Amino acid sequence: MKSPRAEQLDLIRDLVVLSKNEKITSLKELKKRAYEEKIFAKKTGKKWKYSRIFQYTEGLRWFGLNHGKQGSGKIILSKTAEELAKYGKKNYRTGKLSKQEIITFRNIIFDIDHVQDNFIKYFSPKQEPIRTYQEFTRVALPIYIIRTYRKEMREDNFGKVRFRRLCDIETEVGNRYEEIESTEFLHTITCWMLDLNVINKFLVPPHYKVERNYTLFPIKTQFDNYSKISKLEEIIKKICPSKQMVIPIPILIYTMCKEFCISVQNAKNIIRVLYRKKPQVYYLNRAPETLLDMKYADSYITVDGFWRGELSIRRL
Helix, strand or coil, rough: CCCCCCCCHHHHHHHHHHHHHCCCEHHHHHHHHHHCCCCEEEECCCCCHHHHHHHHHCCCCCCEEEECCCCCCCCEEEEHHHHHHHHHHHCCCCCCCCHHHHHHHHHHHHCHHHHHHHHHHCCCCCCCCCCCHHHHHHHCCCCEEEEEEEEEEEEECCCCCCEEEEEEEEEECEEEEEEEEEHHHHHHHHHHHCCCCCCEEEEEECCCCCCCCEEEECCCCCCCCCCCHHHHHHHHHHHHCCCCCEHHHHHHHHHHHHHHHCCCHHHHHHHHHHHHCCCCEEEECCHHHHCCCCCHHHEEEEEECEEEEEEEEECC
């Protein structure tokens, strides 16, 4: 069974907390209360469409949080759901997940065969399931999104042409997989993994000529902002062997994430510290507005209220 399009795990948590706190035992009552609590409402206050509400209520069952049978309309919270409700009570409706909630969701997701077969295994050197988060941090390798596209399907009963959104990927060991369902792969499951700090997503803007510009990196560690300054300077020397050089920020972040297996935010913070620690050697040049296509804004950093596009190096 495909995963439900319930990309926001904090909303799944909110449904569990609401069910537990108010002792809700029917999906009908949960839908009513979720709308009143603005879980199933747009920012305008308008109620979600039926299909989206269904994806989230079905998500409770898909994640093993509701043991009520499909079609029964019942809610029977699992033991895991009870634990999640206890941990998530403080963060209800905040849009945030606590450390313990992240651990709980990681355990759930790594135990789902569909996620293993359609996402996690591609990070494995042997394209095999990686059954625990701990194992993932030991063995996972980056994967590359080669292209995203739409493929026409046959007309439906009303004469309307339907399209499938697909993507082709390549693994670090060179295996290529084509026509993967991109709505699930690049949106739903990727969103879960980003929220749970399992992976990074990074796009190098296309005007920088790199072989593969769309990458999903595994996150294996978290550095404090000072611990890898010397390592970062080693990377800079490899990229820029001459006495004075400029490195595009997207290229530097990409290299750091691949070398250190850290988050994009962690990489940005280390660059900021380097800039402030050694201003006589390193300077962050402002990014031209023409480079800041909103699609790639996250590929740059902001310092002192300005977008920065390049790290300028002067070795004294």
